[in-house]
Amino acid sequence: MTTLPFKIDLTDKVAVVTGGAGILCGQFVDALAACGAKVAVLDLKLENAEKKAEEVRKNGGNAIGVEANVLDKESLKAAHAVVLEKLGPCDILINGAGGNHPLGTTTKEYLFEEDLKEKAADAITFFDLDPQGVQFVFNLNFLGTLLPSQEFASDMVNREGATIINVSSMNAYTPLTKIPAYSGAKAAVSNFTQWLAVHMSKVGIRVNAIAPGFFVTAQNEKLLKNEDGSYTERSEKILRNTPMDRFGEAQELVGTMLYLVSHEASSFVNGVIIPVDGAFSAYSGV
Numbered sequence: 001m002t003t004l005p006f007k008i009d010l011t012d013k014v015a016v017v018t019g020g021a022g023i024l025c026g027q028f029v030d031a032l033a034a035c036g037a038k039v040a041v042l043d044l045k046l047e048n049a050e051k052k053a054e055e056v057r058k059n060g061g062n063a064i065g066v067e068a069n070v071l072d073k074e075s076l077k078a079a080h081a082v083v084l085e086k087l088g089p090c091d092i093l094i095n096g097a098g099g100n101h102p103l104g105t106t107t108k109e110y111l112f113e114e115d116l117k118e119k120a121a122d123a124i125t126f127f128d129l130d131p132q133g134v135q136f137v138f139n140l141n142f143l144g145t146l147l148p149s150q151e152f153a154s155d156m157v158n159r160e161g162a163t164i165i166n167v168s169s170m171n172a173y174t175p176l177t178k179i180p181a182y183s184g185a186k187a188a189v190s191n192f193t194q195w196l197a198v199h200m201s202k203v204g205i206r207v208n209a210i211a212p213g214f215f216v217t218a219q220n221e222k223l224l225k226n227e228d229g230s231y232t233e234r235s236e237k238i239l240r241n242t243p244m245d246r247f248g249e250a251q252e253l254v255g256t257m258l259y260l261v262s263h264e265a266s267s268f269v270n271g272v273i274i275p276v277d278g279a280f281s282a283y284s285g286v
Contacts, residue, residue: 005196005255008262010037013161015092015261016083017041018070018148021048022225023217024167025096027250028257033061035258038087042068042079042097042148056176062087068215070097070144076151089155092261093164097146098189100220102183103133126180136183141185146194149207161263166193166202166209168273173281186211190273197271206270208260213246213277241285244278252276 015032019025020041033039033056034043041056041063043049049065056063064086066078067141082091086278107123115125156162170176172190175183190209197207216224224235231239239245256276259265275281 002027002034002251002254003210004031004034004258008018008035008049008258008265010092010261013037013091014083014087014089015039015094015262016148017094017166018144019043019097020261021045021052021065022096022211024215024250024253025094026052027254028096029063030059030061031058031258032092032261033059033063035254037062037092039063040079040083040087040090041065042070044069044097052286055060060095061144068148070095070148071139073147073151076147078286080151083152086095089159091156091162092151093148093156095148095164095166096255097144097148098141098167098186099177100182101133101136104137104179105131105133106140106180106237106268108180109177112120112255129180137181138185138188140189141182142192145189148200149196153200153205154203159204161261162205163261163263164205164207165257165260166190166207168193168209168211168214170211170229170275170277170280172273173275183227193273201270206260206266207268208269208271209273210256210260211250211273211275211277211281212253213275213280214242215253217250238280241283243279243283248276248278 005016015037017025017029020029021043029041030037041052046101053063053065066082067077069075099227166189168190169186171183193209253276256274
C-alpha cells in the first residue's frame, strides 16, 4: 500500500488510470483510492486489472478492474460504458499505458563502420530498425494517450476539478541512446500534452504531464539489472548522470500526481511537464 506524502479530498471523484496494474501507475491507483476517489483500473489484461482493484478494496478503497486496449476505440468505448455504469462520469484521467519494443531499439549506442562490415547475427543497427516495431512504440505511447483522452474527456467538460495527467519521460527532453522510437514517442506525448491543454482550456479541463526519470519497472528491469541483481553497465551510466546517485522509487511520483490532481493546489497549472528525475535532466555531465 502506498504511503501518501500528503492527502487531498477526492471524495466522489471518479479516476480512470490506464496501465493501472503496472508498478508506477499502480502507485497512482493506490493514492487516488486512499484520497477517496472511485478508481477504474484499466489494463490490457482483465486479470491484472481485477487483481489490482482487489488489492485496493482490501485496503478499504473503491476500485474496479476494467479490460481496455488503449489502441482500440471500440475497446475504450466498452470500458467507458463499464466505468459510467459502476462508478459514474470520469473526473480524473491518468494516461499511464506505454512502453517500448525491441524492434525499435538499436543494440549499440553508436554506429561504427565495422558494425556494417561484420555485423553480429542478433545486432540491430539504425538501418535494421523495423518500421512495424517503431510504429508499435509510437502507437502505444502517443495514440495510447490520445485515444483514451478522446473517450473519457467527453465526461469532463465543465466538471469542477476535471484533469488529465499524461505520463511522458526524460527521453522527451533529450533522447537516450538505443531507443529512438521510445524517445520520439514520449516527445510526442509532451507536445500533445501542451496542445491538449490549450485546446481544452475553455471547457475547464486541465492537462499536464509527469516526466519520470529512471525507475526500475517490469518493462526495463532486464536492461537495468543483471540476472544476479547487480546493475548493468547501462545502469551504472545512468547513475553517473543522476546527481542523486540512485534510481527513483515508484512512490516518489505520487506527490507530483496528487499536486496536479488537486484543484486547490494547482488550479492555474496547465500545459506543463514536470520532471521527477533526481536532477538527471538538469545535469550537463560536467
